[in-house]
Amino acid sequence: MTQAAPAATSRTADTAVRLDGVSKAFGSGxxxxxxxxxxxxSVAPGEFVxxxxxxxxxxxxxxxxxxxxxxxxAGTIDTGDARVAMMFQEPALFPWLTVSANVELAxxxxxxxxxxxxxxxxxxxxxxxxxxxxxxRPHQLSGGMRQRVAxxxxxxxxxxxxxxxxxxxxxxxxxxxxxxxxTRDLLHDELERIWTERSLSILFVTHNVREAVxxxxxxxxxxxxxxRVVEEFPVPMDRPRxxxxxxxxxxxxxxxxxxxxxxxxxxx
Amino acid sequence: MAHDTVQGAGQKRDAGDRxxxxxxxxxxxxxxxxxxxxxxxxxxxxxWPMATAVLIALGAWQIVxxxxxxxxxxxxxxxxxxxxxxxxxxxxxxxxxxxxxMQRAAIGFAVSVLVGVLVGALVSRxxxxxxxxxxxxxxxxxxxxIAWFPLAILLFxxxxxAILFVVVLGAAPSIANGLIAGVDYTPPILLRxxxxxxxxxxxxxxxxxxPASLPSFVAGLKQGWAFAWRSLMAGELLVIIGDTTSLGxxxxxxxxxxxxxxxxxxxxxxxIIGIVIDQIFGAVDNAIRSRWGLDxxx
Numbered sequence: 175m176t177q178a179a180p181a182a183t184s185r186t187a188d189t190a191v192r193l194d195g196v197s198k199a200f201g202s203g204x205x206x207x208x209x210x211x212x213x214x215x216s217v218a219p220g221e222f223v224x225x226x227x228x229x230x231x232x233x234x235x236x237x238x239x240x241x242x243x244x245x246x247x248a249g250t251i252d253t254g255d256a257r258v259a260m261m262f263q264e265p266a267l268f269p270w271l272t273v274s275a276n277v278e279l280a281x282x283x284x285x286x287x288x289x290x291x292x293x294x295x296x297x298x299x300x301x302x303x304x305x306x307x308x309x310x311r312p313h314q315l316s317g318g319m320r321q322r323v324a325x326x327x328x329x330x331x332x333x334x335x336x337x338x339x340x341x342x343x344x345x346x347x348x349x350x351x352x353x354x355x356x357t358r359d360l361l362h363d364e365l366e367r368i369w370t371e372r373s374l375s376i377l378f379v380t381h382n383v384r385e386a387v388x389x390x391x392x393x394x395x396x397x398x399x400x401x402r403v404v405e406e407f408p409v410p411m412d413r414p415r416x417x418x419x420x421x422x423x424x425x426x427x428x429x430x431x432x433x434x435x436x437x438x439x440x441x442x
Numbered sequence: 443m444a445h446d447t448v449q450g451a452g453q454k455r456d457a458g459d460r461x462x463x464x465x466x467x468x469x470x471x472x473x474x475x476x477x478x479x480x481x482x483x484x485x486x487x488x489x490w491p492m493a494t495a496v497l498i499a500l501g502a503w504q505i506v507x508x509x510x511x512x513x514x515x516x517x518x519x520x521x522x523x524x525x526x527x528x529x530x531x532x533x534x535x536x537x538x539x540x541x542x543x544m545q546r547a548a549i550g551f552a553v554s555v556l557v558g559v560l561v562g563a564l565v566s567r568x569x570x571x572x573x574x575x576x577x578x579x580x581x582x583x584x585x586x587x588i589a590w591f592p593l594a595i596l597l598f599x600x601x602x603x604a605i606l607f608v609v610v611l612g613a614a615p616s617i618a619n620g621l622i623a624g625v626d627y628t629p630p631i632l633l634r635x636x637x638x639x640x641x642x643x644x645x646x647x648x649x650x651x652x653p654a655s656l657p658s659f660v661a662g663l664k665q666g667w668a669f670a671w672r673s674l675m676a677g678e679l680l681v682i683i684g685d686t687t688s689l690g691x692x693x694x695x696x697x698x699x700x701x702x703x704x705x706x707x708x709x710x711x712x713x714i715i716g717i718v719i720d721q722i723f724g725a726v727d728n729a730i731r732s733r734w735g736l737d738x739x740x
Contacts, residue, residue, distance in 0.1 A: 241638055259638065266635035269734035270653040279649060283639040303465050313735020316472035331639060360468060363461050414457065 190256055190341050190375035191217040191240060196249035198235055209235045211400035217375050219341060224390035225379045228437050232401030233379040237345045256341035259331035263348045265320035267312040273323050274308030280330035298326040318357035346378045362388055383426045388417040397436050404436055518703045526703040543689040550609030551670050557610055558617025566625040579615045587612035587673035591680050605677035612673035613666040620662015624655020657730050664723035671716050
């Protein structure tokens, strides 16, 4: 999907998402606020990229642009024919539907025929270990469980009608930010497993440095007001990683220093 | 790619099993479950405060009568009124009157819902209509419906239409406002989730905005009913049509004959009907709240 001229010819088989010189401004005249400034970024198929930044770095704006909920002021965004799904900090489940019906609605929106939806939803819920909870209502589950339902619903948006593995991009906007550390830890393992099994391309936004290092193949540091790419850090560690391992801690410390330096420039 | 990390298959399965077990354990701990109270004690808890309130009201009434403030034929006590009340509710004429009144209420409320939903849907959909009519609808809501009757009687004479006109003007604005508020306060995060799913246009309304506005719509219906019932009673006292018998007619006849015990009986019936229907809307509201987990007592 090309969102602005010129036509994107630069996309190759080795990018799932590609942003070229993307800027986004809100308002106009004296009130004009530049949220993103000339951001270029790409995610390879099957790659896990973490976007890291302090408040006001335009992280959510960037995900909205990739999800086609908003248009960039300048630059191009190319997700090819990939299916794009998004998860938020809140589960954002529909309270009037059962857990299963929430997932089924996403399948319906993707054009899956009625007869297959229930089974497919059951399989998706099983993949987040919630097969037995399909008939519950969202409020009857704990915060971590709701977030797993939200994950199942997002995965529902990545399926093809024929079940073939098309390119699938999962955008995650601080999805574990509201959870306690114990639950978050388990969900990191869970997400990593699902990412591996389904060869998803993930763009994961967080302000938690350790979380970014724990999960990402690559960590991209953004500056704030406006959001610019400051630096990229490859994470050359074997998986599975532990968030409290010395390797994760030491890289996280290094990135944190860089992030603080960036934040400090706004205090001067 | 890092997730291609070579790992013993057995070791990987063990790690997977452990994750499953840990997740299931955490789920079980977090759901926990609280002991629920049985149905009988719930009913008792709802009933005894109401019963007490009725007894206190009857007691206060009796004390006023005993104080000798009014002659007993002007203000009879509960002891004289309740047998009359019983005679009334077992008579055919009374039930015919209730039937006519309830028929008017049902038709009036149905038309109000129709008009309210239509106006509410249009106003919430189109910003221009909102700017033009938004505050007018709220204004109509605060206007005492009895003020419409002189106009209604001029337009429709003493007819069913005059009563219907005022009932609808009383109830429809509340219903429209309930719907508008529901659409307005659809949580933005749900809208964002719906758009990511690809819900657009009519589907967005059908699967997201309509269900999301249901609690507010029911609150509007409940308030609309209260206004409809008030307007209807005012109407039946002012607009008396031929030889029809309605609760309002019975009430004015009882006053003309200085028959206070009958009058109080009819008033009690009007009160009870209002409460019962309000309770029905309340029960629907509670059912939605507990299904959606909006109930703080949960």
